[in-house]
Amino acid sequence: MSEQRCLWCLEHFAVAFSWSWVVGGGTGKLCNECNSKMEKITSVICKECGRPNIGNVKMTGEAQCSDCMRWSAIPPWSSQPFLHRALYIYNPFIQEFIARYKYRGDVELATLFVDDLVSLAREMGGFDIVTTIPLREKREWERGFNQADVLAGKFRMVEPLLNRVKNSEDKQSKRTREDRLAALSGAFALREDVERSSLVGKRILLVDDIYTTGATLRSAGATLYSMGAKSVAAVSVARSIGASGEK
Amino acid sequence: MLFYPLSFHKVRELLSLCSYTQKEAFLQVLPYEHPQNASQLWLLPQLPRHEKDETYSAAYQLLDHTIEPKPLIHLQNDLKQIYFPPPNYLYPYNEELKSFAQHRRLLLDELPFSIKEIYDHVKNGFLTYQHGIIQKGKGYECQRCGNSDSSLLATFSCYRCKGSCVYCRSCLMMGRISSCTPLLTWNDVENVNETSHELGWEGTLSPYQEKASEKLCDTIEDFFAGKNTSSFFLIWAVCGAGKTEMLFHGIALALQKNLRVLIATPRTDVVLELEPRIKSAFPKTKVIALYGGAEDRFTNGELVISTTHQLLRFHKAFDLVIIDEVDAFPFTVDKKLRYAVSQAKKERSLTVFVSATPDEKMKWEAKTKAILSVKVARRYHKHPLPVPKFQWAGQWDKTLQKRRIPSTLFRWLLQQMDREKQVFLFVPSVKVMEQVVVILRDELDSVVEGVHAGDEDRREKVMEFRKGNTRILVTTTILERGVTVKGVQVAVLGAEDRIFTESALVQIAGRVGRSPEEPTGDVVFFHYGKTKEMVQAVKHVKMMNDLGEREV
Numbered sequence: 001m002s003e004q005r006c007l008w009c010l011e012h013f014a015v016a017f018s019w020s021w022v023v024g025g026g027t028g029k030l031c032n033e034c035n036s037k038m039e040k041i042t043s044v045i046c047k048e049c050g051r052p053n054i055g056n057v058k059m060t061g062e063a064q065c066s067d068c069m070r071w072s073a074i075p076p077w078s079s080q081p082f083l084h085r086a087l088y089i090y091n092p093f094i095q096e097f098i099a100r101y102k103y104r105g106d107v108e109l110a111t112l113f114v115d116d117l118v119s120l121a122r123e124m125g126g127f128d129i130v131t132t133i134p135l136r137e138k139r140e141w142e143r144g145f146n147q148a149d150v151l152a153g154k155f156r157m158v159e160p161l162l163n164r165v166k167n168s169e170d171k172q173s174k175r176t177r178e179d180r181l182a183a184l185s186g187a188f189a190l191r192e193d194v195e196r197s198s199l200v201g202k203r204i205l206l207v208d209d210i211y212t213t214g215a216t217l218r219s220a221g222a223t224l225y226s227m228g229a230k231s232v233a234a235v236s237v238a239r240s241i242g243a244s245g246e247k
Numbered sequence: 248m249l250f251y252p253l254s255f256h257k258v259r260e261l262l263s264l265c266s267y268t269q270k271e272a273f274l275q276v277l278p279y280e281h282p283q284n285a286s287q288l289w290l291l292p293q294l295p296r297h298e299k300d301e302t303y304s305a306a307y308q309l310l311d312h313t314i315e316p317k318p319l320i321h322l323q324n325d326l327k328q329i330y331f332p333p334p335n336y337l338y339p340y341n342e343e344l345k346s347f348a349q350h351r352r353l354l355l356d357e358l359p360f361s362i363k364e365i366y367d368h369v370k371n372g373f374l375t376y377q378h379g380i381i382q383k384g385k386g387y388e389c390q391r392c393g394n395s396d397s398s399l400l401a402t403f404s405c406y407r408c409k410g411s412c413v414y415c416r417s418c419l420m421m422g423r424i425s426s427c428t429p430l431l432t433w434n435d436v437e438n439v440n441e442t443s444h445e446l447g448w449e450g451t452l453s454p455y456q457e458k459a460s461e462k463l464c465d466t467i468e469d470f471f472a473g474k475n476t477s478s479f480f481l482i483w484a485v486c487g488a489g490k491t492e493m494l495f496h497g498i499a500l501a502l503q504k505n506l507r508v509l510i511a512t513p514r515t516d517v518v519l520e521l522e523p524r525i526k527s528a529f530p531k532t533k534v535i536a537l538y539g540g541a542e543d544r545f546t547n548g549e550l551v552i553s554t555t556h557q558l559l560r561f562h563k564a565f566d567l568v569i570i571d572e573v574d575a576f577p578f579t580v581d582k583k584l585r586y587a588v589s590q591a592k593k594e595r596s597l598t599v600f601v602s603a604t605p606d607e608k609m610k611w612e613a614k615t616k617a618i619l620s621v622k623v624a625r626r627y628h629k630h631p632l633p634v635p636k637f638q639w640a641g642q643w644d645k646t647l648q649k650r651r652i653p654s655t656l657f658r659w660l661l662q663q664m665d666r667e668k669q670v671f672l673f674v675p676s677v678k679v680m681e682q683v684v685v686i687l688r689d690e691l692d693s694v695v696e697g698v699h700a701g702d703e704d705r706r707e708k709v710m711e712f713r714k715g716n717t718r719i720l721v722t723t724t725i726l727e728r729g730v731t732v733k734g735v736q737v738a739v740l741g742a743e744d745r746i747f748t749e750s751a752l753v754q755i756a757g758r759v760g761r762s763p764e765e766p767t768g769d770v771v772f773f774h775y776g777k778t779k780e781m782v783q784a785v786k787h788v789k790m791m792n793d794l795g796e797r798e799v
Contacts, residue, residue, distance in 0.1 A: 005398045105423040107403035
């Protein structure tokens with residue numbers, strides 16, 4: 001037994017020394033009480049976006065949720081695959097957790113996820129390049145860090161590929177779904193220092209913090225497909241479970 | 248952030264290298280007045296790219312080619328002799344910026360002004376800064392909250408200084424402070440305030456209050472007349488002595504002397520309760536109340552009421568600091584808050600502690616006259632404090648497991664219900680609280696409610712009890728202070744538990760007999776073996792009562 005400080009509530013707690021603590025990434029960093037508030041995603045009902053199995057979402061039979069069905073009518077998703085998985089359900093606790101991480105700048109909190117994101121990606125297949133969702137420079141200066149970069153910290157071969165182009169000044173979290181989708185089409189472009197040809201035929205993994213409507217990741221994905229990527233997949237820390245976008 | 252460390256030898260060298268236009272631009276970023284000692288260092292911040300404008304770029308280009316900018320923390324040794332010019336009174340400074348930064352230490356992110364404007368105030372001598380985090384031995388120390396616990400300091404790769412940056416997790420919720428960021432302070436002599444202050448309170452003090460009030464006024468007079476007396480003053484006043492009123496004359500006196508006054512308390516509830524009372528007592532004074540979530544966190548007041556936590560933003564701001572409930576959790580526990588008070592007060596300042604239960608150290612200091620003190624042994628209604636009684640409750644935890652209430656306690660509760668009294672029942676833990684509530688609800692017709700510190704409905708439950716709808720409120724020690732309900736009777740179950748210290752028990756006993764209409768009542772400690780703390784608590788109450796008797 002040893003004493004440790006809970007990553008979230010900063011209280012001391014006793015940890016039993018066990019192998020899972022050595023091997024597993026997240027366990028052992030949170031006290032029991034905080035840990036019990038995290039909801040790990042254990043099964044999904046949409047094989048595409050990884051919508052977790054909870055609540056009453058109508059199943060369509062093809063194991064694709066209505067959101068993803070709608071996406072598959074729009075290029076490039078009509079011909080290209082998309083795959084996303086998240087570690088946790090975006091519940092009020094993790095919402096607060098990520099808010100403190102991202103907006104208060106408690107960068108240390110990412111250590112809870114970095115290893116688990118790598119194992120999650122490993123379960124999803126092999127990738128040639130790992131990249132992250134970029135921030136606008138002004139925002140990155142304000143925060144002092146890019147939350148997605150830090151989350152991808154344990155991946156090998158992380159390469160910055162994208163830049164934000166469109167004037168998406170307002171914070172995304174303040175927008176409606178429609179606004180987001182409109183604002184995000186063509187929101188990303190390839191960085192000037194990346195060779196176009198270097199993405200051809202590559203399997204690319206995107207890393208981000210939260211999956212809400214999937215618009216950000218799909219917008220980045222569309223840009224990567226247009227550069228000739230073979231496949232684009234994504235991992236995130238938390239997956240929102242709001243009503244499936246139907247208003 | 249990155250800074251260019253420039254000595255004025257270096258400045259001369261750079262100027263000789265400049266082309267004419269570069270020279271123009273370069274001179275603009277230098278302080279308006281140069282130091283006598285040319286070896287002193289001047290730090291020039293590297294502005295973030297999106298802030299850069301035309302005039303700056305020429306100077307910065309030259310600097311970029313000549314000097315390597317460094318994060319603030321790496322300049323620690325050089326910074327001992329950093330140069331800040333005296334205020335330039337020809338410069339039209341920004342009043343709003345002044346109202347933010349005066350008497351405070353703030354992060355760049357807490358100042359809603361452009362970095363260029365902030366820097367212009369630095370070079371004209373109106374703002375100075377220091378490190379947010381300093382290196383201390385092998386570790387680091389946060390200069391805002393004093394934290395140096397390595398498990399509460401973390402490192403990240405910082406976009407602002409492009410290096411590895413240490414930040415403090417202890418005071419993170421007040422805005423992240425990291426090793427490359429400066430803490431900014433307004434640097435100007437204070438304008439002497441011409442507002443007249445007036446005490447709008449017209450109540451009368453009891454003779455006991457009167458004595459303490461006079462002594463406080465005398466101490467303030469003496470101290471600020473420059474007498475070399477102790478800079479600490481303890482008001483040891485029993486629960487229900489009416490301590491806020493005792494402070495009024497002292498506060499009024501200090502305000503009339505144009506001194507800045509702070510009332511600090513560990514608890515938000517107390518700030519909220521004091522705010523309207525203080526505001527109506529000092530109608531002509533600018534009073535501000537600061538607590539987590541308060542709206543006006545950056546305005547300046549002549550009289551500030553603050554939680555100890557919110558004090559962390561102040562710097563050398565107050566002449567008279569009054570700390571209410573000095574022994575209350577978490578002030579004595581949390582080093583951070585002690586640090587906050589020490590930073591918020593001016594170098595020469597008077598600190599007044601107000602407590603019903605000062606700790607041993609403070610009592611000793613008062614007794615040996617190391618600090619000045621006054622005791623207020625009687626409540627304002629002049630009745631003595633109810634003396635706690637002991638009552639054996641056997642192995643009450645085993646009785647609870649059998650889903651029964653210890654018979655002595657149960658009989659006492661029935662009596663109180665018959666007399667139509669309300670009861671606070673204190674228990675040692677949340678678990679016991681839950682057990683007792685379930686059993687009492689089965690056994691009694693009266694409305695029973697339980698409450699603990701982490702309870703989300705805490706306020707509503709206390710409100711229901713105040714209204715008289717709840718007859719028995721079973722509680723952990725959270726209600727030991729502050730909550731005043733007329734005619735309430737108090738019992739402690741398991742008074743031998745470690746959590747019930749002498750001061751906790753004295754505070755608990757102090758809940759009874761607060762109102763002049765019902766100045767007496769029952770306080771019973773139900774126990775499974777008397778402890779030293781229980782005996783001390785009774786002694787404490789009796790001692791105060793005797794003292795009050797002698798003073799009549």
